[in-house]
Amino acid sequence: MPETPTIQTLPLNLPTSLKLHVTPDQFATLAASNRTLRLERTAQGELSVNPPTGWETGERNMNIAIELGLWWRNAGEPGKVFDSSTGFTLPNGAIFSPDASWVSPDRWAALTDEQKGTFAAVCPDFVVELRSSSDSRTALQTKMQDYQANGARLGWLLDPKNRTAEIYRSDRTIEVLSNPATLSGEDVLTGFTLNLARVWG
16 A cells, blocks of 8 residues: 655744735635644735744733633623634735634624634624734734724724733724723723733733
């Protein structure tokens, strides 16, 4: 019986100056084959490869997810909450994985089974992005603006190093807060308050 040839895989290091473009189908194949990496795709098809986070960012992400999950459960489990490993296909074609997110019951119920595929075709109503030491602030701000333009009603860009919070709303200009103690879910996540002592560390 003939032997099946073994496929050897080699690591690939991409310089930041090199841009790779992939289709949504190619992205899905890459994501399925590289589950230890956090992959994203811009609306223009540019591939973004993010390594696993360090322990500080991982702990901060977990604290945010716990607080959001507790609010969701105590509020009667409205809609869907997601962690940082979840990708969404935005209306503009970008595939992003916010650090924490929530989709309202109405928005989720409006999706077909096909739209609820691997990377659900929906922009979350609420998103959080947490800046790590290796993240470009400009790139994260662009990403937040994409969320805002594609239907996010409330978004937080949290920068622990500088202790700033940028608030993105669907109907207002960006608000920047310096060293806030808490953030409110406002009328999007009614009753949700995030204690930033759990994030700033």
